[in-house]
Amino acid sequence: MSTTIPRRERPKQPAKAAKPGTPATSQTAYGRHSQRWLAWIFLAPTILGMGLFTLVPIAASVVLAFFRWDIISAPTFVGFDNFAEVVQDPTVRVSFLNTIAFVIVAVALQLGLALALAVMVQEKMPAWLRTFFRSAFFFPLILSAASVSIFMRYLFNEQFGVVNWFLSLAGIPAVPWLTTPGGSAAVVILVYVWQNFGFSFLLFIGGLASIPVETYEAAALDGATGWRKHVYVTLPLLSPTTLLASVMAIISALQVFDQTYVLTRGGPGDSTRTAVMVIFESAFQRLEFGEASAIGVILTLIIMAITAAQFRLSKRFVFYQ
Amino acid sequence: MTGATTGRLREITRRTALGALGAGIVGATVASWPRLSGSDIPGRGDNSLSIAIMGTAADAAARQRAIDAFTRLHPDIRVKVQAIQAVDWKDFFTKILTMVAAGTPPDVVYVATEGAQLFADKLAHPLDEYLRRDAADMAEFFADVHPSLVEAFMYKGSLFQLPMDWNAANMYYNTTAFAQAGLERPADDWTHVDFRNSLAAMRKARPTDFTPYYWTNRLFGGVVPWLYANDTSFLKETRSTGGDWLWDSFYANDPSRNLRSGGYQWLEPNADDPRVFETFDYLRGLVKDGLGVRPEEGGGSSLVGLFASNRIGTTPAGGYWVQGLHEAGMKENDYDVAFFPKWRSQRHQFGTAGYAIMKTAKDKDAAWEWIKFSASREAMELIFPNPVTTPARRSMVNEALYSGKGPAHWKVFYDTLDKYPTTGPIPAPPQQAAVETALMKNVSLAVSGDERQLKQALESMQRDLELALRRQS
Helix, strand or coil, X not given: CCXXXXXXXXXXXXXXXXXXXXXXXXXXXXXXXXXXXXXXXXXXHHHHHHHHHHHHHHHHHHHHCCEECCCCCCCEECCXXXXXXXXXXXXXXHHHHHHHHHHHHHHHHHHHHHHXXXXXXXXXXXXXXXXXXXHHHHHHHHCCHHHHHHHHHHHCCCCCCHHHHHHHHCCCCCCCCCCCHHHHHHHHHHHHHHHHHHHHHHHHHHHHHCCCHHHHHHHHHCCCCHHHHHHHHHHHHCHHHHHHHHHHHHHHHHCCCHHHHHHCCCCCCCCCCCHHHHHHHHHHHCCCHXXXXXXXXXXXXXXXXXXXXXXXXHHHHCCCC | CHHHHHCCCCCCCHHHHHXXXXXXXXXXXXXXXXXXXXXXXXXXXXXXXXXXXXXCHHHHHHCHHHHHHHHHHCCCCCEEEEEECCCCHHHHXXXXXXXXXXXXXXXXXXXXXXHHHHHHHHHEECCHHHHHHCHHHHHHHHHHECHHHHHCCEECXXXXXXXXXXXXXXXXXXXXXXXXXXXXXXXXXXXXXHHHHHHHHHHHHCCCCCEEECCEECCCCXXXXXXHHCCCCCEEEEECCCCHHHHHHHCCCCCCHHHCCCCEEEEEEXXXXXXXXXXHHHHHHHHHCCCECCCEECCCCXXXXXXXXXXXXXXEECCCHHHHHHHCCCCCCCEEEECCCECCCCCCEEEEEEEEEXXXXXXXXXXXXXXXXXXXXXXXXXXXXXXXXXXXXXXXXCHHHHCCCCCCCCHHHHHHHHHCCCCEECCCCCCHHHHHHHHHHHHHHHHHCCHHHHHHHHHHHHHHHHHHHHHCC
C-alpha cells in the first residue's frame, strides 16, 4: 500500500513588484527585499570574518611578497627579488622537497590506515565497540599538536625514552630517533599520522555507512566475497569519500609545522624542515617578511594546483551512485 | 503580561530567539572589549612604564616587591610588568617584535645576550647620556660588576643595558657518578683529554642507563664552549672601537682595562677554521664512543630531572641550575661544579641579561630610573632571593645564596670571570636568530656521522652563516 503525502505547494512568486500600498507579505517585492537584507545580515559575520581574517591577509601577503620589510623599518619595493632569492635558496628548495616527500608518505599512510581500520571497525565490530573505536581514533585530533610533540620527544629520547626502553627489552640497541635524518623523519611522520588519521577514519566510516547493503548482497550473489568485495564494491563506491579525505589530508599535510618545529626543529640538518617552517623562520626569526610572504604565495599556488589536479583526475576515478 | 494571565509560557518566536542571540553577542563583545582590543595589557592605555620580561605571571608577581620598593622611591612613576611566556629567548624576542609591529611595544624589555645586539641595532635607546649624568651614583654598581658582563652590552661604542644576572658555561658533575668511577674532583685546569678520560671511567663504571656527557644543541652550552676552549668560534670575533668614555670612567683601574672595547662584532662566518673542525671532531668522538649523547634539540628542559636522578655524569650549565636541582631533591653534596675543561685556552662562554629602554619608550627618564633602581643592591636582592641565576653583582654571589643548596664550589661561578677575564659572551650578532638556526641545524649532523659527514656539515654551516650574515647586513 502506498501513501501519497500531499506536497505543500510553493506560493507562486508575483511576476512584478507589488504596487505601493499593497500589504507587505513575504510574497511581495518588499518582503523579498527584507528577506534579502536578513540574509545579508546573517551572512555578514561570516563574510566579515572571511574578509578580515582570510582574504585581507592573503592579499596583504601577496603584496608583501614584493617588498623587503623587517617590521621595524619602512617596507621597500623590491619587485620579484624575493621570489628570485627564495627560488635560489637551497634551504627553501630542500624544505619544499621534504614537504612533498612528507605529503606522499604521510597521506598514503594516513588514508591507508584510516580506510583499513574503518572497514575493520564497520564490519567486524559490535556496535558498542564501534562507538569506542570511533572516539578512540578521533581523540588524538583534539589534542594540541605542540603538546603531543613535546610528549613524543620524551618518548623517543635516545637515552631515556620509553620507546628505546621497550626495544631494549627485546635486545634491540637504542635507536637515535630524533638525532638522525632517517629517525627524525620517521618519528615526525609517525606522530603526524597517529594524530591525524582519526579524521579520515571518520570520513571513511561515514562513507562506508552510506553504501547500500543491497549492493553487497548483489555482489555476493555474483560471487564477490572477501577481498574482491572490497576491491570491486567498497573502493569504487567509497571513491567520493576518498577524494574528499585525500584533498583534506594533502592540504593539511602540506602545511605541517607543529610536529616538525617541536619535535626536531627541522633537524638534524634540514632533514625535517618543511615549507611552513621556513615561512615561520623567515618571518619571525630572520624578520624577512617579504621573503616569507613569497614562500607563502608559492606554497598557496602549489596547494591550489594539487587540489585542482585532484578534482580534475577525480572525473576518472570517482564514481557516484 | 499575557503569559502570566493565561498560565502558559509565552511562545518564543524565532525572531525573539535571534534577537536574544544578537543581544547576547553584542553584550559579550562589549564585556570582552578590553581583552579583544588588548587594552587590559598592563601599561597600555595609561602612562605607566610597561616592562616586558620573559616568564610567567608568577615571575611578574615575584617582581612586585621590587616594584613596591621602586614606587616608594618614585611615587610619580607607575610601573607595570608584563610577563611573556616563551620557549626560549629567540621566541621571546619574536613576541616583542610582533608587539612593535602591532604598535604596542613595551617601554623597557629584559633582554639577554642573545638579543642584545638585535635590540641595540634596531630597537633600544643607548644609556650613555644617563650614565654620564649619574656617574657618581653608578660607580658603586660598576665596582661590583665584572667588566666582561658590561662589555657584552656595548654595541659600537655605546652601552645599551646594565647586566642584572648572568651565567657561564661551567661543568656540572654528579659526585656519586664520579665516586663510583673512582674520580676525584677535577683540577681547575683540567684539559679536554682529562675530561674525556673521566667520561670513559664513568662509562666503564656504569655501562647502562647512564650518560657520561649530556649536552644540548643551542647557542649557550652547546658546541660553543668547546670552540671557545679551543680558542676559536664559528663566527669571526672582532671588537669595535669606542667605549673609552665608559671604561675610563668606571674601570680605569681594572687590570683588564686594556682588553675592553666598544663591543663585540661578529661579521663573518668561521666554520671553515681547522680548529672548528678539530673541536667538532672531538665531540664526534665522544658521541661515537658512547661517552656523550648526540645533542638534544630544544632548551634541555628534561635535563634537571635526568641529572637529579643520577643518570647524567656531566653537563655544561650555569648558576641558574642550583635552585632547580635543589627542588628536584639533590643535596648540596650530590653534585658540584667545575671550570670548563681547558684546551688551547680556558676561555669560557657566558650569557647575561638586563633591561633595555626602547627607542619608542614614552618616558625614557622614568625608564632609566627603573633601570638604575634595578641595578641597586636592594632591588637585586629582592629580585634574586634564590639561586635561579647568578647575580651580576659579585658581592651577592656569596655563601648565603647557596647555603643548604650547594654546590660546594659555588665560587667557580664568579671566579670564571675573575680568573679568566677573556671569557666571552654568546656570539650573537643582530642576525642572531638566523645564525642560531644555521648553527643548530648543522651541529647534529656534524657530530653524528663519519668524517665526511662532518666536513659536509661544516661546509653547509659556513654557507648558511654567510647567508645569515649577508641577509641583514
